[in-house]
Amino acid sequence: MTSQTPDVRICFVGDSFVAGAGDPQHLGWAGRLAAHSHTKGQPLTSYNLGVRRDTSSDVLTRWHTECTPRLPAGCRAGVVLSFGVNDTTLEGGTLRTAPDVSAANLHILLTQARSTAWPVLVAGPPAVDDEKQNERTAVVDVLFAQVCAQHQVPYVSVLPALRAHPLWRRQVREGDGAHPDDEGYQALTALLLPAWQTWYTTVRSGSSHP
Amino acid sequence: MTSQTPDVRICFVGDSFVAGAGDPQHLGWAGRLAAHSHTKGQPLTSYNLGVRRDTSSDVLTRWHTECTPRLPAGCRAGVVLSFGVNDTTLEGGTLRTAPDVSAANLHILLTQARSTAWPVLVAGPPAVDDEKQNERTAVVDVLFAQVCAQHQVPYVSVLPALRAHPLWRRQVREGDGAHPDDEGYQALTALLLPAWQTWYTTVRSGSSHP
Numbered sequence: 001m002t003s004q005t006p007d008v009r010i011c012f013v014g015d016s017f018v019a020g021a022g023d024p025q026h027l028g029w030a031g032r033l034a035a036h037s038h039t040k041g042q043p044l045t046s047y048n049l050g051v052r053r054d055t056s057s058d059v060l061t062r063w064h065t066e067c068t069p070r071l072p073a074g075c076r077a078g079v080v081l082s083f084g085v086n087d088t089t090l091e092g093g094t095l096r097t098a099p100d101v102s103a104a105n106l107h108i109l110l111t112q113a114r115s116t117a118w119p120v121l122v123a124g125p126p127a128v129d130d131e132k133q134n135e136r137t138a139v140v141d142v143l144f145a146q147v148c149a150q151h152q153v154p155y156v157s158v159l160p161a162l163r164a165h166p167l168w169r170r171q172v173r174e175g176d177g178a179h180p181d182d183e184g185y186q187a188l189t190a191l192l193l194p195a196w197q198t199w200y201t202t203v204r205s206g207s208s209h210p
Numbered sequence: 211m212t213s214q215t216p217d218v219r220i221c222f223v224g225d226s227f228v229a230g231a232g233d234p235q236h237l238g239w240a241g242r243l244a245a246h247s248h249t250k251g252q253p254l255t256s257y258n259l260g261v262r263r264d265t266s267s268d269v270l271t272r273w274h275t276e277c278t279p280r281l282p283a284g285c286r287a288g289v290v291l292s293f294g295v296n297d298t299t300l301e302g303g304t305l306r307t308a309p310d311v312s313a314a315n316l317h318i319l320l321t322q323a324r325s326t327a328w329p330v331l332v333a334g335p336p337a338v339d340d341e342k343q344n345e346r347t348a349v350v351d352v353l354f355a356q357v358c359a360q361h362q363v364p365y366v367s368v369l370p371a372l373r374a375h376p377l378w379r380r381q382v383r384e385g386d387g388a389h390p391d392d393e394g395y396q397a398l399t400a401l402l403l404p405a406w407q408t409w410y411t412t413v414r415s416g417s418s419h420p
Contacts, residue, residue, distance in 0.1 A: 009262075019255065024248040026256050031236045038234040045229065046236050048258055051279055052219075058279070066276065069261055069268070 007075040008044040008204050010034065011067045013059060014082035017126055017188075018050025022179035029123075030080070032189040033196045042204060045075075055086045055097045056105035064112060071118060078203040079118045080196075081109070084125030084144065085178065088136040095136070103143040110151040121199040122148050122155045123192055127162040127169070129177040134163055156195040158188060217285040218254040218414050220244065221277045223269060224292035227336055227398075228260025232389035239333075240290070242399040243406045252414060255285075265296045265307045266315035274322060281328060288413040289328045290406075291319070294335030294354065295388065298346040305346070313353040320361040331409045332358050332365045333402055337372040337379070339387040344373055366405040368398060 012018050012030035020028020027035065034046035047070045051058065059081070071077035087097035097105075106122070113120050124141050127134050141159045148155035162168045168187050171180035180188075222228050222240035230238020237245065244256035257280045261268065269291070281287035297307035307315075316332070323330050334351050337344050351369045358365035372378045378397050381390035390398075 016255075019257065021255055022253075024245060024253070025237075026241045026244045026248065027236065031241070034236040035234060038236065043232075043234070045226075045231055045262060047229065047261070051257070052255060053282075054279070062279065069264070069272065072263075 005043060006204055006206065008042075008078075008200075009047070009071055009075045010044055010078045010080060010200075010203070011047045011049055011070055012080045012082075013049040013063045013067065014123075015050055015054045015059070015084075015086055016052040016179065017085065018082050019048060019052060020050070020185060021052055022175050023182050023185050025182050025185075027182075027185070029185050029189040029192055032185065033192060033200075036189075036193065037197070037200055042200070044200075044204075050082075053086055054083060056083050056102045056109075057097060058086075059083050060105045060109050063109060064116075067118070073117075076203055076206050077118050078121070078199070079113065080121045080123065081106075082123035082125070084140045085128060085133075085137060088125075088133055088140060090133075099136070099139050099143055102140050103147050106144055106147045107150075110147065110153055113153075114151070119199070119203055120153050121195065122153055124155065124157040124159055126158055126188060127165075127172070129169070129173045134159065154195055154199055156192055158191045161191055162188065215253060216414055216416065218252075218288075218410075219257070219281055219285045220254055220288045220290060220410075220413070221257045221259055221280055222290045222292075223259040223273045223277065224333075225260055225264045225269070225294075225296055226262040226389065227295065228292050229258060229262060230260070230395060231262055232385050233392050233395050235392050235395075237392075237395070239395050239399040239402055242395065243402060243410075246399075246403065247407070247410055252410070254410075254414075260292075263296055264293060266293050266312045266319075267307060268296075269293050270315045270319050273319060274326075277328070283327075286413055286416050287328050288331070288409070289323065290331045290333065291316075292333035292335070294347060294350045295338060295343075298335075298343050298350060300343075309346070309349050309353055312350050313357050316354055316357045317361075320357065320363055324361070329409070329413055330363050331405065332363055334365065334367040334369055336368055336398060337375075337382070339379070339383045344369065364405055364409055366402055368401045371401055372398065
């Protein structure tokens with residue numbers, strides 16, 4: 001590799017939306033962001049570490065263990081995080097994770113990340129086909145934005161846009177109630193693209209970490 | 211989900227070829243196999259657990275830990291494995307992993323897999339732009355086939371076909387010497403497709419495990 005093509009490796013860690021559940025192309029938004037930069041002449045290695053049903057607590061448990069073998073010293077590494085919808089899911093009438101716990105989990109995670117050489121970008125939780133759950137997720141969305149601001153980590157809120165996005169809402173409704181088809185993932189990718197491009201350019205240049 | 215659409219989840223575990231390193235589309239052969247079945251009306255959740263530089267020893271260390279949260283009870287789960295090229299790499303004149311150790315690692319891994327509910331498919335290591343290394347990989351390829359036969363696990367050897375595959379060889383040579391571009395991954399996908407389809411159909415039907 002020449003100095004013009006740095007060895008960039010990005011882990012995308014989170015839930016089923018990160019994994020791209022339901023996407024017949026098996027890219028999700030993570031694969032689409034990586035492919036976008038790659039085909040624009042900024043190649044990277046992407047690792048998708050989204051897991052279905054994962055809450056913020058689940059991600060907190062495994063993120064560092066799974067990223068470590070994938071982001072060795074010497075590469076230009078970064079971590080993109082996204083979770084929250086499973087936190088706000090009711091099971092048997094009980095919330096899986098309370099909003100203050102979700103926020104505390106993200107705070108702990110970003111504190112852990114500060115001790116690594118890995119800059120972080122956080123993508124907010126998307127909308128599902130349940131307005132009551134979307135209301136609960138909106139609370140988490142605001143808390144996540146506050147935690148990220150406190151850590152000086154970029155945060156992209158997508159919930160308001162996706163709640164009002166006809167194609168996203170229709171595909172989620174016609175799907176399993178949570179996940180869209182490929183066009184929905186494309187729409188979410190478009191929402192994340194500007195922040196991704198800014199962040200990725202910094203990671204790639206090697207100047208992102210304090 | 212209805213009984214017509216079973217909840218199938220497949221982990222693809224291995225090295226950089228599994229991860230799809232160098233593929234501008236960020237699918238690799240794993241994503242292409244999953245997308246093929248998905249778009250043919252047999253949807254699945256795919257988890258790509260390929261890691262660059264991983265030898266059979268590295269995969270043995272992490273495979274079960276990483277598959278466990280991704281393949282919960284109740285889903286129709288399976289594991290596709292592929293490694294070997296990093297085993298046959300020389301570093302400072304020393305082989306990273308001796309062939310008998312590679313074979314022993316696969317044997318241990320398949321023994322561990324037998325105690326799970328996860329059927330396994332093994333894809334052999336591909337060819338790189340170094341005939342001496344390909345000779346060493348050919349030894350491992352034969353050993354892997356023997357271990358898989360002993361465990362009654364399907365094994366797909368791709369090395370002979372890729373050594374003689376002009377497009378694969380050209381893309382690997384013009385790339386980093388190991389990984390092809392997207393057309394090379396497409397060619398490898400085509401080699402794996404028949405065995406994948408047979409195996410995946412069995413996993414999907416829920417009748418694959420003894």
